[in-house]
Structures are given as structure tokens and as C-alpha cells.
Amino acid sequence: MSKSANSNRNLLRLIALGVGGLIIVALFAVGAFFLWFAWQTKAPGPTSTVIAQVNGKVVVPLANYSFVPVDLTIPAGTTVVFQNADPDPHTVTFDNDEFPSLGLLPDDSREMVFDRVGNYQFHCEYHGSPGLQGMSGVIHVVEANAAVVVPTSVPVPTATPHPTAQPLLVEAVSPNGFGIFQDTFARNDSFNLSVSNLPPNVSGELQAWLTDDGPALRLGALTVDANGSANLLYFAANGENLMANYSGFLITVEAAGSTPETPSSNVVYGGVIPAGALGPARQLLVAGDRVPEHEGYAAALLDQAEELVIHARELDNAAQAGDTASMNRHIEHLSAILAGKGSPEYIDFEGDGFVTDPGDGFGVINYANAITGQAQAAAAALNATDTVKTRAAELAVVAENIRQLSSRLIELRLAAHEAKTAADQTANTAEIFKLTQQLLNGVDTNGNGLVEAVAGEGGAFTAYFHSQYMASMSALTEADLSALPTAAPTVKATPTAAASTVEATATEAAPTPEGATPAPTEPPAPPPTQGPLIVVFRNFEIVPSELTVKAGTQIIFVIQNSQHEPYLSFPNSIDIAGFDSGPLSPGAQYPVTFNNPGTFTIRCGFHPNKMVMTLTVEP
Secondary structure, eight states: OOOOOOOOOOOOOOOOBOOTTSOOOOEEOOSOOSOOOOOSSOOSSEEEEEEOEETTEEEEEEETTEESSSEEEEETTEEEEEEEOSSSOEEEEETTOSSOOEEEOTTOEEEEEEOSOEEEEEEEEEEEETTTEEEEEEEEEEOTTSOOOOOSEEEEEOOOOOOOOOOSOEEOOBTTEEEEEEOSSSTTOEEEEEEOOOOSOOSSEEEEEEESSSOOEEEEEOOOOTTSOEEEEEEOTTOOOGGGTOOEEEEEEEOTTOOOSSOOSOEEEEEEOBTTTHHHHHHHHTOOTTOTTSOOHHHHHHHHHHHHHHHHHHHHHHHHHTOHHHHHHHHHHHHHHHHOTTSTTOOOSSSSSOOOOOSOSSOHHHHHHHHHHHHHHHHHSTTOOHHHHHHHHHHHHHHHHHHHHHHHHHHHHHHHHHOSSHHHHHHHHHHHHHHHHHHHHOOOTTSSSOOOSSTTTOOHHHHHHHHHHHTOEEOBOHHHHHTSOSOOOOEEEOTTSOTTOEEESSSOOOOOOTTOOOOOOOOOOOOOBOSOEEEEEETTEEESSEEEEETTEEEEEEEESSOBOEEEOSOSSTTSOOEEOOOBOTTOEEEEEEOSOEEEEEEESSSTTTOEEEEEEEO
């Protein structure tokens, strides 16, 4: 089992664009941002196949929010390996509780021996429901000596493509062009460079570079057309988020056919992310200070909005099928993703005493607030350009759209939960599904064929693309570059403040957005409690996640829903021995008495990075 921790990379600073009159603002036609994102059905046909048998075991991938295959026949005694190939957590939960539920984080794999003849239907608690609804499947177990052909390979369903930003008009730019980070296969893994007015007679060849405080990255040679223009689209082969390490570009003259490691001093054009935009852009697109999964605020919002649509679809399916239990489960998921931990809307709709959260715990509303705060900080920064101020204002409008849609969804999910008739339930869940798609994709309310960053239109994709637009770079001459300021304000979100509150290292601080809902703060540790006490391992959380007790208190770790493994491998005191329960199935209990004071980190051996508890033992 893996018990490793992730580390964060420090973000670098660079100079910012600020001298008036040097550039003409790069104008992107905002509309038609994206290709249709087909949530209702998956595209037909496989993109690949996977080996279905390894060392006598049958592999069932959980890929593109499907079990692959959804219908499988095996002889009794077969070991099935469930393997999560998706970026989100899944469960393998049997409709009639014939086997313990399995919880799988991304890249997890778990195996199970099917030794009893029968038909076993199962589903993902997050993305499906009993009765072969949504993400679900069935395994038929026949006699061990029956003639069964188990597949040697299975096709994986085609992934639904993500919408892509498509500026239909890349008009015109500073007189010389622009550069912008874009997504191709991963977040900001590409750099699009489009320049004009290049010198006609160059002794050598023109090469492009990405720059920052560290070593420059050579992008390759430019092919110049007869009009003196060139375009280059660079892809990071390893999926690197280029904006994390680079914030400027250069075009230099190099020896023909050469592969230099550093740019020459013969600079034709260069550009940097505009003044005031670098810090906020990295907060939005690379790593936000308070984002649980260490993504940028706009990128994480996009992930959560996509997850929201999946659960809204399953909620509507459950309502159509008259499955009230599954409805309440998906309403609980929807609420958790929208509101985030600590919100009064973070509600247990299943009535089991817990809130199951398939999101990252931060909440769509808090992401919208954080985007507003970063946009305001960019606009208020010293030397902020008109381009930055315009993009920041657009981001604030889109964030408000997302807040309003989220508030309406919270109202509708309660109406669906309390509806007395099937017709009322389905009317509310259908509207929920429609609005979650609008929150993700935006909507063309004025009928002009475009989804714009205006009130009532832009959604999560709009916010993401405009975050990239705010960081676009105009191509400047070497003389223009040398006249720029030498430093830019750095924006950092205050860890204990509202998500929309930021502070700048410059003399200005962004105001709190009007009407913004504060993000939840970490609650203080509870006062010492006498035992014995119950701590529950459930799905992908330990409840409570923080606990203070007196020395001598017995804690009983109770396992629910899935297999888990309470362990303490690195105690903070040499007087305390670590413990490891080993794998425990649902219903199992594991008592531990803590006699020595100290602060201890307790994890689940199956999910060590997600299931974490801090225990304080006082004298």
C-alpha cells in the first residue's frame, strides 16, 4: 500500500507589463468557447483496450465512469481485480450487500474472490445507484467447472472530450503578436505563439523560448511565411503545467540548425504576463493557496463543476426510477460539492449521521468567491494594465453567475428532497440537471451564438478560459521590454480568512467582494473528552478528523461501508508504539488505548493521503 505525501513546488516571480502606450490590447473573441460537452451519453466505440486477465485474475477497470465490462460472467473461485482508472474516487458497492463495499481512490486497485454461484449487481455510490442505474454493473458467477469464456481484453469507453477554448478571432494584438498558455492534454500544457512583422533577412534562424527566473525552455525554430508572420504551438510532453515555471517568452536569432541551451542576446521580440496578473493567474491556474488538491482555483472549480453534473444526472435518473434512497444520496453529494465543509448547507440527507462528499471539500461557492478575490487583486495591483482590469472584471461577473446558480441549486435540491409527489420530484431534478450544465458550460441567454463573460451567461469553463486570457502576453521589442517595471505584486490568499480575501505584498490589498459568502474556516480543536470514544472510518473520511482526549482514553475505531485499515506508523513520542490494525471489513471494531500524551496522525492504510485524523492526547 502506498503511504506517501505530495509536495508543493514554490511559484516563481517575474517582471510585469505596465508601461502605457507600448502595446495594443490583445482582443479575443470570447464566444464559442467550447465544443459540445456530451454529458448525457458517452461517445460510441473504444479509444483503447485493456488486458482483462492477469496471472489468472480478471481485471475490471473503472474507466470513464463505467465498469468495464458492465456485464461479466466468471466461474466460481475467480479473483476479480477492480482498478480505478478515473481521476475521481469510486466505490464498488453491492446492491444486496453480498460482499463488503470497496472504496477506490484514483489509481487504486482492490481484489475480491467470487466463490459463490449467483448474480451480483453492484454500483458506485458516487456515480450510480442500485438496479443497474448510472455507473453500475453485474457479475454472473457460475459453477467452477462450467464452460465460460472470460474475455482476454475489453474495450474502454471513449472519454467525453473536454471543451476547448476557441477564440474565433485572434485580432490583433500588439502590432507584433501575442503568446498564451492553453490546455491540450493537461492544464496549461501548451503555449501558443503567434507573431508578425518579423525581420525579412535574418542571419540564422528565429527560435522561441519560455522564460522566467530560472533556465529558459527552448520551444523550437519558427517557420516564417512570406508576410513575415509565424505561428508555433508547443506541447509539454510530460503534461507539465507550463505556467507554474514560466511567465514570459523570447524570440531570438540563433545559428541555423542549432539547438542552443540558452537564448542569445539578439532578441527580436519578447513578452511577459501583464502587470498584476502573474500572482493571481498562478493562483487561478496553477495552485491556489487553499485548494485541497493543490490545483488553481479556476481549474479546481472546473473539476468540481464537472463532478456536479455527474451527480445531478444520477439524481435525475434516480427520480425518474422512483428510487428515493438513491435520490437522497445524490442530493447529499450535490449539496456537499456546492457548499463545502463547514457550510450550514453541508447536510446529511441520507439520515445516517454522516455527510458523504465526493468533491474535494472546498465547495463550488467558495471557489467562486476565491476567483472574485483573485480578480480584484489583479485589478487593484500597481501598474495593472487595461487588459488585466478588463479580464478581471469579466472574471468577477462570471463568479457571480456561479454563485447565483449555486444558490438556486441549493434551493432546488431541498425542494426535490421534500417533494410529496413523483411529478414534483422529477420536475425539480430535471431543473437541477439543466442548471448544473449551465454552471459548467455557461449558456447563451441573448441568442447571439456565443457564451460570453456577461451576467447570466458565463460558467466554470468561461472562468477558466478568462483566467488564461488575463495572462496573455503581447509581443514587444527588446527596447519595450527593457522599459518595463522590474517587479510585480504577489498575491497570496489569507489561509484563515474568507476565500475571497487576499493580501498583496504591494501597498494595495483587494477588497472583499460585495455579497460574497465567506469560505469556512478550520474549526478549533474540541475540548478534551473522556472515553471510550467512537471514531468511524467511512468511505474516504475519518469522523471526526480532529479529536482531543485525556491520557488513558480508549478509542474504538469502527469500520463502515468499505474495507479500511487504521494505523499509526510514525508516532510523535518514542514512548508510544505505532499500531496497524490490518485490513478490516465493514462492521469490524479496533480498540486502542492512548496512555501517553502527544499529538498523533492516524491514517487509513488503504487511503493514507485522503483519510487522515489528528489526535491530541493531553495529560
